[in-house]
Structure formats: structure tokens, C-alpha cells
């Protein structure tokens with residue numbers, strides 16, 4: 001088997017849409033700690049500036065549109081409810097960029113979490129349809145924001161499933177995942193197989209509730 005060399009991600013500017021939320025702030029902290037310039041985006045200039053100063057490590061806060069424009073790789077970390085509207089409004093700023101989608105379309109009721117039906121098949125496929133001139137990669141669905149945000153947690157032991165249509169883009173996102181100590185990025189297929197990856201998060205929520213954990217996945221034999 002030929003082992004491909006991981007692409008360099010040195011100095012990549014990472015923008016995070018919805019970066020004021022738990023997942024966005026957590027990823028921002030980890031990528032900033034790994035030495036990346038990070039811009040968190042928001043619908044509100046005040047919220048992103050406050051969140052950025054709380055994260056520290058040089059993280060900047062800008063409006064979502066400016067974060068999308070200034071970054072070379074853009075992570076979408078908004079709730080599914082706002083996903084389609086936000087991405088379609090930012091399509092011009094995202095042309096030619098890698099857009100990493102970590103959105104889990106989930107509902108919650110008295111029995112816990114369950115996957116919501118998505119007409120396009122998955123949130124990531126929805127993103128790919130709305131952003132035909134970007135390279136959409138799905139990743140970071142199973143990473144706990146609680147662990148990402150805890151500054152005392154040095155390593156986060158899990159595999160990040162990375163899905164997409166473009167090999168160079170999935171290789172790059174795998175390399176980005178590996179910037180966070182303990183994580184590996186594992187290629188897990190095309191976007192048409194992302195529905196079950198997003199839905200599996202509902203199982204992880206159940207595991208976390210039963211075992212009082214922040215569970216992640218490990219893929220064996222790789």
C-alpha cells in the first residue's frame with residue numbers, strides 16, 4: 001500500500017461560522033493552541049469579539065461573512081436549523097474554499113436524541129448542494145465540545161471520520177484533525193455516506209447519558 005504524505009497545514013487560517021457556540025469555541029481553542037490563526041464568526045459583532053477574547057490565543061472575532069472571506073478553511077458550526085440559510089448567503093465568500101461541515105441534524109425529546117430527516121440525505125450533502133463552487137468535507141461530528149473547551153484536557157483520544165468527494169480536501173482535513181493531540185483523521189467515504197455519520201451522534205448522546213461520559217470513536221486495524 002502506498003502511504004500518501006499528509007499535506008502541510010502550517011499557517012492555515014481557520015474560520016468558524018457560528019464560532020461563538022460550544023463546538024465553535026472548542027475547535028477554535030484547539031486550532032489556535034496548535035498555532036493556527038483562527039477567526040470565529042457570528043451574526044453579532046459583539047458576541048464574536050467577546051467570545052474571541054475569552055478564548056484568547058490570538059483568536060479573532062468577525063461577522064460570519066468576514067470570517068468566511070478571510071479564512072482559507074471554513075468550518076460550519078451552526079445548528080442545523082440555521083445551516084442552509086447561512087451557507088447559501090455566504091456562497092460567494094466560500095467559492096474555491098474547503099468548507100468543513102460538522103453539523104448533526106438531531107432532535108431531542110423525553111427519550112433522548114434522534115436523527116432528523118434531511119431532504120438532501122445529510123447536512124453535509126445539503127452544504128455541497130448549496131456550495132457547488134466549494135469543496136465540502138464532513139468531519140468533527142463526534143468530537144465533544146465539553147472536552148474541546150476544557151483547557152485541562154491535553155489530549156482528546158478519538159478518530160475523526162472525514163468524508164468528501166475531493167481527495168486533496170479530505171487529506172487536508174485529516175491533517176487538520178491530527179493537529180489536535182490524540183486525534184486522527186480517518187477517511188470514511190463520500191458524502192452520500194454522511195447521513196449515518198451524523199445520525200450516529202444520537203447514539204453517542206445516549207452513551208454519554210448512560211455512562212456519564214464524553215464518548216468518541218476509534219477505528220481499529222488502521
Ligand SMILES: NC(=O)c1ccc[n+]([C@@H]2O[C@H](COP(=O)([O-])OP(=O)(O)OC[C@H]3O[C@@H](n4cnc5c(N)ncnc54)[C@H](OP(=O)(O)O)[C@@H]3O)[C@@H](O)[C@H]2O)c1
Nearest residue numbers: 018020021022023042043077078079080082103104141145
Ligand atoms: N456541541 C457539541 O458537542 C457538538 C459536537 C459535534 C458537532 N456539533 C455540531 O456543531 C454545531 C454547533 O453546535 P453548538 O453546540 O456549538 O451549537 P449552538 O451553540 O447552538 O450554536 C452555535 C452558534 O451558531 C449560531 N447560530 C444559532 N442559531 C443560528 C441560526 N439560526 N443561523 C445562524 N447562526 C446561528 C450562534 O452564534 P451567533 O448567535 O453568535 O451567531 C451560536 O452561538 C451543531 O450543528 C452541532 O450539531 C456539536
